[in-house]
Amino acid sequence: MMYGYVWDTTTPLTFAISILPILGIGLMVTLKAAAVGFAIALVLGLVLALMRRSRIKAISWSVACFTEFVRDTPLLVQLFFLYYVLPDFGIVLPAFMTGALALGLQYSAYTSEVYRGGIDAVQRGQWEAATALNMSKLLTYRDVVIPQMIPRIVPALGNYLVSMLKETPVLSVVTVLDMLGLANMIGERTFDYLVPLSMVGLIFLPMTLICSAIIHTVEKALPKSGIPLR
Amino acid sequence: MTWTQYLAPLLKGAQVTVTISLASIAIGAILAFAAGIARISSNRILSGIAFAYVALFRGTPLLVQLFWFYYALPLIGISFDPVTTGIVTLALLTGAFGAEVVRGALVAVPLAQHEAARALNFSRTYTLWHISMPQAIIEMMPPFGNLAVQNLKDTALVSLISIADLTFQAQSLRNITLDSATIYTMTLLGYFIIALFLMFVLRFVEMKLRRGPAFPRSAHS
Amino acid sequence: MTSIIRFQNVTKRFGALTVLDDFNFDVRPGEKVTLIGPSGSGKSTVLRILMTLEPFQEGHLELAGISYHEPNGRGAFKASEKHLHKIRCNVGMVFQSFNLFPHMTVLRNIVEAPVAVLKMKRAEVESRAIDLLRMVGLLDKKDHYPSQLSGGQQQRVAIARALAMRPRVLLFDEPTSALDPQLVGEVLGVIRALASEHDLTMLLVTHEMRFAREVSDRVCFFDKGRIVEQGDPDRFFGNPEQPRTREFLSSILND
Ligand SMILES: Nc1ncnc2c1ncn2[C@@H]1O[C@H](COP(=O)(O)OP(=O)(O)OP(=O)(O)O)[C@@H](O)[C@H]1O
Numbered sequence: 001m002m003y004g005y006v007w008d009t010t011t012p013l014t015f016a017i018s019i020l021p022i023l024g025i026g027l028m029v030t031l032k033a034a035a036v037g038f039a040i041a042l043v044l045g046l047v048l049a050l051m052r053r054s055r056i057k058a059i060s061w062s063v064a065c066f067t068e069f070v071r072d073t074p075l076l077v078q079l080f081f082l083y084y085v086l087p088d089f090g091i092v093l094p095a096f097m098t099g100a101l102a103l104g105l106q107y108s109a110y111t112s113e114v115y116r117g118g119i120d121a122v123q124r125g126q127w128e129a130a131t132a133l134n135m136s137k138l139l140t141y142r143d144v145v146i147p148q149m150i151p152r153i154v155p156a157l158g159n160y161l162v163s164m165l166k167e168t169p170v171l172s173v174v175t176v177l178d179m180l181g182l183a184n185m186i187g188e189r190t191f192d193y194l195v196p197l198s199m200v201g202l203i204f205l206p207m208t209l210i211c212s213a214i215i216h217t218v219e220k221a222l223p224k225s226g227i228p229l230r
Numbered sequence: 231m232t233w234t235q236y237l238a239p240l241l242k243g244a245q246v247t248v249t250i251s252l253a254s255i256a257i258g259a260i261l262a263f264a265a266g267i268a269r270i271s272s273n274r275i276l277s278g279i280a281f282a283y284v285a286l287f288r289g290t291p292l293l294v295q296l297f298w299f300y301y302a303l304p305l306i307g308i309s310f311d312p313v314t315t316g317i318v319t320l321a322l323l324t325g326a327f328g329a330e331v332v333r334g335a336l337v338a339v340p341l342a343q344h345e346a347a348r349a350l351n352f353s354r355t356y357t358l359w360h361i362s363m364p365q366a367i368i369e370m371m372p373p374f375g376n377l378a379v380q381n382l383k384d385t386a387l388v389s390l391i392s393i394a395d396l397t398f399q400a401q402s403l404r405n406i407t408l409d410s411a412t413i414y415t416m417t418l419l420g421y422f423i424i425a426l427f428l429m430f431v432l433r434f435v436e437m438k439l440r441r442g443p444a445f446p447r448s449a450h451s
Numbered sequence: 452m453t454s455i456i457r458f459q460n461v462t463k464r465f466g467a468l469t470v471l472d473d474f475n476f477d478v479r480p481g482e483k484v485t486l487i488g489p490s491g492s493g494k495s496t497v498l499r500i501l502m503t504l505e506p507f508q509e510g511h512l513e514l515a516g517i518s519y520h521e522p523n524g525r526g527a528f529k530a531s532e533k534h535l536h537k538i539r540c541n542v543g544m545v546f547q548s549f550n551l552f553p554h555m556t557v558l559r560n561i562v563e564a565p566v567a568v569l570k571m572k573r574a575e576v577e578s579r580a581i582d583l584l585r586m587v588g589l590l591d592k593k594d595h596y597p598s599q600l601s602g603g604q605q606q607r608v609a610i611a612r613a614l615a616m617r618p619r620v621l622l623f624d625e626p627t628s629a630l631d632p633q634l635v636g637e638v639l640g641v642i643r644a645l646a647s648e649h650d651l652t653m654l655l656v657t658h659e660m661r662f663a664r665e666v667s668d669r670v671c672f673f674d675k676g677r678i679v680e681q682g683d684p685d686r687f688f689g690n691p692e693q694p695r696t697r698e699f700l701s702s703i704l705n706d
């Protein structure tokens with residue numbers, strides 16, 4: 001029994017159905033972690049991308065090294081780092097927040113590259129045209145650059161969101177009770193891992209496939225010429 | 231303990247990490263070509279199986295796959311030692327992502343090349359291996375490089391099925407010494423160095439393939 | 452004398468668009484036929500059907516006595532891959548954009564198919580390839596890669612490559628349209644030399660009217676998937692009968 005739900009191990013099918021409500025609770029945690037993590041990645045990635053464009057060499061260079069480092073090292077070790085090292089510096093976060101932070105940090109390295117690619121893809125001529133029209137920097141970003149970036153970056157960001165969703169189970173390692181964490185607990189108590197673990201896989205599969213299909217459709221639907229913000 | 235004393239166990243772990251990564255990349259590459267080619271085959275059954283394989287492994291979390299192979303599969307009578315389980319799982323995942331790379335690169339070979347091959351009466355198999363593949367393989371190298379680094383990062387998860395890899399050694403050391411900051415920094419640096427080395431090797435292979443006048447375009451980043 | 456190419460009531464559609472409608476067309480062995488006509492009239496489609504690059508829906512087509520549809524053939528081509536292979540043994544094609552294999556040297560481009568498809572001895576094929584390269588004037592480029600050649604040179608290699616398979620019918624789809632004007636002459640020179648070979652049947656789509664008049668035995672004017680007018684080149688260009696032909700010729704000659 002867990003969260004007041006009793007499981008029924010008479011057959012694999014009844015077992016699978018009886019643990020669905022429990023896994024449903026875990027699914028909420030999974031989705032929340034992905035949502036918070038992605039929000040962090042979106043913001044932090046933007047900051048990194050802008051710092052990368054800084055004219056001060058020391059800033060742009062160290063940001064470049066930092067993103068490369070974060071991108072090429074495992075999420076699990078980064079998670080352990082945050083989980084065990086932050087408290088040493090007096091920063092004590094709940095496991096869930098630490099996990100979301102690790103996800104956001106890892107993926108900010110990816111999203112910053114997406115933003116950068118998006119900005120670079122807007123042709124030089126567009127900047128020059130905006131200058132020729134005497135548009136301010138802010139106006140140039142709002143009316144020229146960002147509208148042309150959107151069709152490029154939205155699908156790429158979407159794909160990273162799906163990847164992140166698939167990495168959330170790693171948080172179970174630091175005691176976050178997401179779907180995988182709960183499935184493992186059910187496995188420990190019933191000595192049957194097959195059903196709960198298969199169920200987690202079966203829940204993830206349609207979720208990621210549908211999300212990927214949606215992103216694909218959106219990518220096709222977005223006009224390549226750009227989307228005006230007003 | 232000081233940081234120099236951490237070096238020996240961490241290096242031992244790094245050795246395991248590199249072994250598992252290289253083995254699963256090698257097997258994954260074979261799977262990638264097999265499944266990628268099967269995906270574009272005109273044989274419905276073959277392409278269907280390949281599609282299902284790719285969707286299944288790309289669509290589910292690696293950690294779930296790993297636990298499934300490690301905890302669940304033995305319950306129906308199939309069990310391997312942890313290292314084999316780790317290598318097989320990582321190879322299956324890398325193969326699934328690699329299959330999409332192989333398929334994409336093959337599909338991107340211009341139709342005109344296929345038509346020229348047809349006009350010269352090459353068989354389909356011959357066209358695949360002697361016309362499409364040599365042109366496609368160069369385009370596969372940069373995404374393969376990304377997959378190799380992803381594979382290396384993913385190996386950290388095998389520490390959770392009791393394999394004494396780099397991450398596992400770091401965890402053990404931390405549990406003894408509680409010197410988290412030093413140990414994890416060294417561990418992260420270890421992964422970073424291995425990743426840089428992997429990227430260097432793949433870039434080198436790409437340059438070798440691209441060398442000469444056949445493909446004069448410079449290597450893209 | 453029997454025809455080497457025979458289209459009988461062939462209909463070809465792309466979805467709702469009918470490109471060839473009840474098309475009839477015969478070519479004698481050794482004949483040099485030029486196809487001209489406005490863009491989209493179906494000239495390339497005729498060549499591509501002959502090269503088995505496009506299936507067709509209705510009618511009957513024969514090349515060198517072999518029917519394109521097998522009696523119980525299936526799929527879009529209503530024929531097996533093996534049967535299509537047999538058809539292609541008699542026909543070769545030169546493409547507008549050359550389509551050389553970028554990863555092979557010039558020599559390898561020419562030698563590859565005779566060795567792999569016709570199972571000929573490499574040494575034998577190479578010596579013939581060298582003859583062909585000499586004929587197209589590119590012997591000194593044999594170890595170069597396509598990217599190191601000009602368009603005109605690439606197209607001459609492509610012609611040598613097609614000839615190495617010893618086709619009875621050779622199809623040219625606008626072989627000079629992708630070339631800079633100053634490179635057109637060298638390619639036309641090679642084709643002109645080929646036109647003097649009696650056994651080779653040639654079907655040529657081109658916009659080079661003077662060249663068409665010079666090399667062909669017959670000129671066919673295409674419009675909307677039909678042959679509107681055809682005949683001996685001197686008669687055709689000197690005294691076109693159909694108003695549509697005259698209109699087309701004057702539009703193209705006034706350019
Ligand atoms: N793969 C295809 N799918 C759909 N329609 C096609 C396809 N290929 C050709 N068509 C259409 O068939 C018609 C005939 O095309 P074709 O290429 O034979 O013309 P053409 O006479 O060679 O013209 P051009 O001088 O421009 O090369 C055109 O209207 C063209 O748009």
Ligand SMILES: [Mg+2]
Nearest residue numbers: 494495496624
């Ligand atoms: Mg054409």
